[in-house]
Amino acid sequence: MEIFTYAGFMALLQVIGIDLVLAGDNAIVIGLAAAGLPKEQRGKAILVGIIAATIMRIGFALITTKLLAIAGLLLAGGILLLWVCWKMWRELQTSHQDETAAVEALSDTDLNADGTVAGGAPRKTFAQAATQIVVADVSMSLDNVLAVAGAAHGHPTVLIIGLILSVALMGLAASWIASLLNKHRWIAYVGLLIILYVALKMMWEGWHQVEPMVLGML
Numbered sequence: 295m296e297i298f299t300y301a302g303f304m305a306l307l308q309v310i311g312i313d314l315v316l317a318g319d320n321a322i323v324i325g326l327a328a329a330g331l332p333k334e335q336r337g338k339a340i341l342v343g344i345i346a347a348t349i350m351r352i353g354f355a356l357i358t359t360k361l362l363a364i365a366g367l368l369l370a371g372g373i374l375l376l377w378v379c380w381k382m383w384r385e386l387q388t389s390h391q392d393e394t395a396a397v398e399a400l401s402d403t404d405l406n407a408d409g410t411v412a413g414g415a416p417r418k419t420f421a422q423a424a425t426q427i428v429v430a431d432v433s434m435s436l437d438n439v440l441a442v443a444g445a446a447h448g449h450p451t452v453l454i455i456g457l458i459l460s461v462a463l464m465g466l467a468a469s470w471i472a473s474l475l476n477k478h479r480w481i482a483y484v485g486l487l488i489i490l491y492v493a494l495k496m497m498w499e500g501w502h503q504v505e506p507m508v509l510g511m512l
Contacts, residue, residue, distance in 0.1 A: 297449070297451050297452055297455070301449070302449050302451070302452055305445055305446050305447075305449050305452045306446075306449075306452045306455065306456075308445040308488050308491075308492065309442050309445045309446055309452055309453075309455070309456035309459070310456075310459065311484065311485050311488045312438070312441045312442055312445055312456075312485060312488055312489060312492070313438070313442065313456060313459045313460045313463055314463065314471060314481070314485065315382075315475070315481065315482055315484075315485025315486070315488075315489075316434065316437060316438045316441065316460075316485070316489075317438075317460060317463035317464050317467070317468060317471050318468075318471035318472050318474065318475040318482070319382065319385060319434065319475070319482070320347055320430075320431070320434045320435075320438070320464060320468070321396075321400060321464070321468035321469065321471060321472040322385075322393060322396045322397070322472045322475070322476075323385075323396075323427075323430045323434065324339075324340055324343035324344065324347075324396075324400070324427050324430070324431075324468070325340070325395070325396030325397060325398075325399040325400040325472060326392060326395065326396040326399075327339065327343070327418075327423045327426040327427045327430065328340050328343070328399045328400075328423055328427070329395045329396055329398070329399040330416050330417050330418040330423065331399075331418065331420060331423050333402075335420050335423075336399055336402070337402070338420070339420060339423045339424055339427060340399070340400060342424055342427060342428075343427040343428075343430075343431060344464055344468060346427065346428050346431045347431045347434070347435050347464050348461050348464055350431055350432060350435035350436075351435045351438060351439055351457065351460055351461055351464070352457070352461065354435055354436050354439040354440075355439045355442075355443070355453075355457050358371075358436075358439045358440055358443050359443050359453065362443055362444070362447070366500070366503065366504045367500075368447075368496055368499055368500035368503055369496070369497055369500025369501055369503065369504060370500070371440055371443075371444060371496050371500070372444070372493050372494065372495070372496030372497030372498075372499075372500055373493075373497060374440060375437075375440060375441060375444060375489060375492060375493035375496060376490075376493045376497075378437045378440070378441065378489060378493070379486060379489055379490045379493060381433075381437070382437075382482075382485075382486050382489065383486060386479070386482055386483070386486070393476045394476065396472065396476075397469070397472050397473050397476050400468060400469040400472055400473075401469045401473065438460055439457070439460075441489050441492055442456040442457060442460060444492045444493070444495070444496045445488075445492045447495075447496070447499070
């Protein structure tokens with residue numbers, strides 16, 4: 295199995311880092327959307343978000359892995375991952391207060407000891423929260439699958455492990471990971487650097503795929 299080779303093992307480490315950070319990032323977005331709901335609706339909205347993210351990851355994985363094998367699309371995927379890096383950088387600028395509200399909503403715990411759970415979040419309806427969550431899930435699930443496929447490029451076992459881990463983290467450990475990233479912000483920045491590296495690597499490999507065609511047209 296390729297995970298027992300140096301290249302395969304390094305790819306696996308990159309995939310684990312990407313899964314950890316993007317699962318936490320996705321969980322925080324879900325928590326932020328659900329934070330503005332009454333307590334009795336909050337759990338339902340979070341469950342909708344996690345199930346939607348899981349289904350989308352599986353669906354995008356089936357499509358993305360085939361598309362990246364097409365000449366030219368690896369380069370496009372790398373460029374798209376640069377956009378993912380920019381989005382992630384902006385999301386890392388979310389205020390600590392907002393992140394705390396998101397983690398409180400996910401864990402149903404008063405972390406800042408203000409007597410409320412996500413009490414400072416703006417109020418919204420269940421339909422508004424669910425729509426916000428699903429729209430975010432579409433974008434973030436594609437980001438996750440693209441990054442994992444790029445990091446595991448050429449190592450199918452690593453890709454399969456990465457996708458299973460991604461689904462497991464979203465389904466079983468979303469609240470814990472969001473809390474971890476909230477307490478230790480540097481982990482998210484390490485993940486951002488890994489995704490940036492994968493994006494540049496995909497662009498480099500993608501360019502070498504299309505270079506003969508480009509030169510042949512000139």
